[in-house]
Amino acid sequence: MPEMLSLSNDPILFIAVMLAKILAVFVVLLLIVAYATYAERKIIGHMQTRLGPTMTGPLGLLQPIADGLKLFFKEDIIPAQASKVAFILAPMMILVPAFITVAVVPFGGDVVIGGYTVPLQIADLDVGILFILAMEGLGVYGIVLAGWASNNKYSLLGGIRSAAQVISYELAAGLSIVAVFMLAETLSLRGIVEAQSGSMFNWFVFSQPLAFCVFFITSVAEINRVPFDLPEAETELVSGFCTEYSSMKYALFFMAEYANMVVVAAVISTLFLGGPAGPFPGVINLLLKIFFFMFVLIWMRATFPRVRYDQLMFMGWKVFLPLALLNIVITGAVIVL
């Protein structure tokens, strides 16, 4: 393998490649987010023996674009009693962390460009997984801020509920993947993918089934998806923290939710399913795995009723947290003995 491309050995090529990778990932993420809304309506429609969107374009394929355009030209309402700066800042504070988390997800092996090795990943951090957890944690600030700044009782309740839910499940999620690091001996996502290379049976989903289940369920809770969507609970909190939002600010919340789904799907694929490993070229394998998890998340929305708040807290602290700790103890015992 030739030398790694870096800022010191060819700055112009480095910056060009970096910008190309960033733009490609950003555009693909935006496209997936836009069409995830279409897929969700279409799939849930068919699961409920409806057709979903059909009118805009062939098979309703232009629906996400029409929705986006419509939201652009809607009135931007800022309630008179709201804290203006925080109210405007909050949707951005949710969207930006959701979009930058993908930076550490590797979407292929190494390629050679202009005589240098280039990893197919925006940023290969030694502490990639810490970066992901930190960004997921940052998203909570946006939700709490949105709930508080709206100066609306429903929003405040939604925001606070969400904060308690996310921090409860972040613990179990963070603990469940410790066993993965014990096996991979690294926190870099690239290193974790390499540790699972070889055959399909090296994937950590086979050696760590308990960690996989706990991490998947807690991740669903962390991104506030059904059946853990209590912060927005339409029927009791009128959409919770985004009740007062309209126009593009509302669209940012919406996009952040779907971007978070993509991120969670990508992280689970990387940690437990070998990331870009598989029969096709790397990127396609990763995308297929992401689409699979997105489908499961949508399927869950069509299937499960919402849990109660006391059930949610019970599961987070008394089921998943002890399970994750138990999994670490078992993994440690197996490795040592």
Next chain:
Amino acid sequence: MLESYLPILVLIALALMFALGSVAFSFIFGPKKPSEVKLAPYECGMPLIGTAREQFSVKFYMVAMTFIVFDIEVVFLYPWAVVFKQLGMYGAGVMGFFVFVLIIGLAYEWKKGALEW
């Protein structure tokens, strides 16, 4: 080493530009017909009762405090997990004691009912 964070800075700038741009676009091109009722907080279409800046349940504080203790535990566990195979029996023993103390803490909280909702 720091140059591996450069792409993330660029991505943050791009995401911020996208967010700011789309909000600014809808602010400029959207209609603006504010009225007193439209700018009032939503409350089932009824006149407001009291303010939203009220006290909320103390249980949320309990959750937050417990979270801080356990989150620090998670932060300690990460570097330990990475070098676990090299540390061998000694590492397992030391961390086993640390986790045992924390499990006692969790059990105590459980017993006291701090985790009941």
